[in-house]
Amino acid sequence: MSDRGVIAVEGFNPPIPERRSEPMPSVAGSATGLVNGFFEWFGSLGIFSWQVFKAAVTPPYEWRELIRQLDEVGSKSFPLVALAGAAIGVIISLEARYSLTRFGAKSMFPATLVYSVIQVMGPIITGLIVCGRVGAGMGAELASMKVSEQIDAIEASAINPYRLLAATRILACILMLPLLTLAADASGLLTGWFAQSLVEPLSFHQFITSGFKGATFNAFLPQTFKTTVYGLIIGLIACFQGMRTRGGAEGVGRAATNSVVLGSLFLILADVVLVKLILVVFP
Amino acid sequence: MATAYDIAMKKAKPELDGRAPVVVVEDLRKTFGSHNVLNGINLSVNRGQTLAVLGRSGTGKSVLLRLIIGLETPESGSIRIHGQNIVGLALDRMGEIRKKMGFLFQHAALYDSLTVAENVAFPLVHHRKDMSGSERGERVKQLLAEVGMEGNLAKMPSDISGGMQKRVGLARALALEPEILLLDEPTAGLDPISSGEIDDLILKLQLERQMASIVVTHDLHSARTIANSLALLDQGNVVIEGTFEDLQESGIGFVKEFLKQS
Numbered sequence: 021m022s023d024r025g026v027i028a029v030e031g032f033n034p035p036i037p038e039r040r041s042e043p044m045p046s047v048a049g050s051a052t053g054l055v056n057g058f059f060e061w062f063g064s065l066g067i068f069s070w071q072v073f074k075a076a077v078t079p080p081y082e083w084r085e086l087i088r089q090l091d092e093v094g095s096k097s098f099p100l101v102a103l104a105g106a107a108i109g110v111i112i113s114l115e116a117r118y119s120l121t122r123f124g125a126k127s128m129f130p131a132t133l134v135y136s137v138i139q140v141m142g143p144i145i146t147g148l149i150v151c152g153r154v155g156a157g158m159g160a161e162l163a164s165m166k167v168s169e170q171i172d173a174i175e176a177s178a179i180n181p182y183r184l185l186a187a188t189r190i191l192a193c194i195l196m197l198p199l200l201t202l203a204a205d206a207s208g209l210l211t212g213w214f215a216q217s218l219v220e221p222l223s224f225h226q227f228i229t230s231g232f233k234g235a236t237f238n239a240f241l242p243q244t245f246k247t248t249v250y251g252l253i254i255g256l257i258a259c260f261q262g263m264r265t266r267g268g269a270e271g272v273g274r275a276a277t278n279s280v281v282l283g284s285l286f287l288i289l290a291d292v293v294l295v296k297l298i299l300v301v302f303p
Numbered sequence: 304m305a306t307a308y309d310i311a312m313k314k315a316k317p318e319l320d321g322r323a324p325v326v327v328v329e330d331l332r333k334t335f336g337s338h339n340v341l342n343g344i345n346l347s348v349n350r351g352q353t354l355a356v357l358g359r360s361g362t363g364k365s366v367l368l369r370l371i372i373g374l375e376t377p378e379s380g381s382i383r384i385h386g387q388n389i390v391g392l393a394l395d396r397m398g399e400i401r402k403k404m405g406f407l408f409q410h411a412a413l414y415d416s417l418t419v420a421e422n423v424a425f426p427l428v429h430h431r432k433d434m435s436g437s438e439r440g441e442r443v444k445q446l447l448a449e450v451g452m453e454g455n456l457a458k459m460p461s462d463i464s465g466g467m468q469k470r471v472g473l474a475r476a477l478a479l480e481p482e483i484l485l486l487d488e489p490t491a492g493l494d495p496i497s498s499g500e501i502d503d504l505i506l507k508l509q510l511e512r513q514m515a516s517i518v519v520t521h522d523l524h525s526a527r528t529i530a531n532s533l534a535l536l537d538q539g540n541v542v543i544e545g546t547f548e549d550l551q552e553s554g555i556g557f558v559k560e561f562l563k564q565s
Contacts, residue, residue: 169410173413175374176401178401178426180398
């Protein structure tokens with residue numbers, strides 16, 4: 021074999037590098053890192069929340085930006101929330117009619133629909149829809165502003181970014197979630213009644229009278245107003261994830277994803293606590 | 304014929320005499336993780352003075368500006384603005400100090416959802432509540448005219464070039480009539496003609512307004528044009544501070560190498 025041949029063979033079969041004696045990361049080390057990361061994340065969230073709270077309660081108040089955010093969160097989420105509420109109304113109507121007929125409790129249909137939509141499905145569906153639309157939008161917008169130094173530019177212009185960007189968005193979510201929930205509830209009740217009417221004629225007045233018979237404000241108000249907590253969670257997580265972003269386009273994508281995933285997760289976990297709390301406080 | 308630099312030196316130098324420094328940086332240290340970015344920097348800038356901070360990439364020049372405007376917190380040392388130490392100030396108190404400062408970011412950092420005019424009006428909307436809408440509009444037009452951007456009020460930042468964005472960023476930095484101007488790489492990424500235009504603009508504004516300016520750059524030609532003193536940074540330390548002539552006459556190896564490569 022010629023020298024050239026040897027070189028060619030070596031080129032195709034590179035020598036195996038010597039094994040390095042770097043220690044593999046241990047399971048205990050990884051677990052410690054995860055635990056540290058968990059506490060670090062919650063610690064940062066706590067500091068961020070305190071900064072936002074301080075900024076929100078001290079003047080000057082950013083009314084103009086708040087109104088813009090109310091429009092962004094409220095008006096622009098309305099069609100989506102109403103549509104989701106309408107779909108839920110039809111689904112519950114179809115399912116409930118089948119189950120109630122089977123157990124001979126067809127007369128309970130209006131009450132079942134009203135309680136299912138207003139107490140359970142309306143609030144959670146509104147929360148999840150808004151978390152998907154608004155949470156992702158806020159997370160991506162603020163992250164994009166962060167990586168392009170726009171948030172630094174706001175701060176350098178002697179404007180508190182926690183007040184201008186975070187407090188206004190979080191407050192808009194808190195104020196708009198109950199109103200959007202009412203819209204989803206109304207839409208769900210309307211389509212639920214309509215779906216039922218197609219099978220078995222029932223006047224809307226009769227449906228409402230029967231559905232709300234014996235109901236008190238306590239049965240519905242806490243369930244609707246608990247969505248202010250959902251709003252707080254959605255706004256806080258999205259602003260926090262957006263404003264702490266690092267790392268260009270990848271960071272922006274990660275912030276948007278985390279805003280939705282963590283927001284939805286915390287929203288559902290909060291619902292577990294809120295439902296129990298409401299049952300205890302408003303029996 | 305006198306160059307712009309000569310004119311600036313003649314006009315600016317007498318202003319330095321007998322004035323208290325506006326910005327004083329003392330023993331400033333900044334660390335990111337295990338990396339020491341600044342190792343005890345000492346600098347001072349007077350009214351009417353333009354200090355150019357030079358150095359290789361990654362030597363902490365931009366970090367120094369971010370520390371001075373409070374976007375970063377140092378490990379130790381002090382930064383005095385008109386005698387007040389700003390290290391550790393609360394955000395709202397720092398805001399009062401920042402009203403006296405203008406900051407031009409390296410990539411302009413214009414608000415991409417606002418027009419050119421709205422970008423310049425942004426600090427006025429938040430801090431000059433006494434101004435009526437028409438007064439604010441006039442002020443914005445005047446600021447944009449100063450930087451040669453009067454015909455681009457309604458354009459979005461994405462519709463204008465990098466050089467034009469820097470001009471708009473400069474107009475925004477000047478909106479509150481700052482006493483201190485901080486410029487981060489004002490000519491980076493620009494062609495020689497645009498760089499020259501930005502340099503002339505900064506020089507003109509500096510001569511008119513007599514601000515205390517700190518310019519971070521790696522462009523020696525630009526620094527020589529707009530600044531009346533220079534500081535050369537290496538590995539987190541100020542290697543030399545003085546005029547361009549002081550740098551030329553220096554026997555320090557790094558200074559000679561930097562001047563040669565520039």
